[in-house]
Amino acid sequence: NRTERTGSLGCIGWFIVILSGIFTICLAPFTIWFCLKIVQEYERAVIFRLGRITDRKAKGPGIFFVLPCTDSFVKVDLRTVSFDIPPQEILTKDSVTVCVDGVVYFRVSDPIASVANVSNADFATRLLAQTTLRNVLGTKNLSELLSDREGIAHSMQTSLDQATDDWGIKVERVEIKDVKLPHQLQRAMAAEAEASREARAKVIAAEGEMNASRALKEASLVIAESPSGLQLRYLQTLSTIAAEKNSTIIFPLPMDIISHFMRK
Known part of the structure; x- marks a missing residue:
């Protein structure tokens, strides 16, 4: 765990650290350039002192201090x-x-x-x-x-x-x-999808035919209940034919007139 990583350096370790600090102070004009380090905003520095991590938290960003003889550090990039x-x-x-x-x-x-x-x-x-x-x-x-x-x-x-x-x-x-x-599976799936589309198209067409049949049935019932409606339909058909300027005009005779002549 992290507590073990930041444990004591021991007597010999502290002696070496103190000796390194004295050496750094005595030669400060020269050693200062080796003691000051910089890490970027997106970086952190993990410092090892005589092989042990010195702190529970990494250093940075910015300037931090290391002892030249006893410390080493590893930069870690925090960017995604x-x-x-x-x-x-x-x-x-x-x-x-x-x-x-x-x-x-x-x-x-x-x-x-x-x-x-x-x-x-x-x-x-x-x-x-x-x-x-x-x-x-x-x-x-x-x-x-x-x-x-x-x-x-x-x-x-x-x-x-x-x-x-x-x-x-x-x-x-x-x-x-x-x-x-696999290519074979791709072809099989494509064939299955095509068959499914064809089946849906047939179902839609059958539903359309069924709806059309129902509409025709309802129309025939309405016409049967009202013979005059059939005559009006005849006249509408005649008007449509006449509007197309055909040379031949077909005029449908009402059914009641034909039945009247047949009785005579």
């Missing part, structure tokens, strides 16, 4: 870093092999932990991202992988963030970039 997850061949829960890649955004939240708890926080985070991608996607079906990328990315981000917390790393965001399917 992104990296691509190389394409990974993954077997989904329903036994489909897919190739998936992604991108991860992370930053150092604890400079001391990122230096003391892991040899290379950046490299370790990259390797962990690859294994996490395979582990998370291995529990998903292909349909879930294609339709719920955002949920999968959030699950990966949570898992990575928890795993890298001891390294002083904060995983801010994970994105699934591309999901590549």
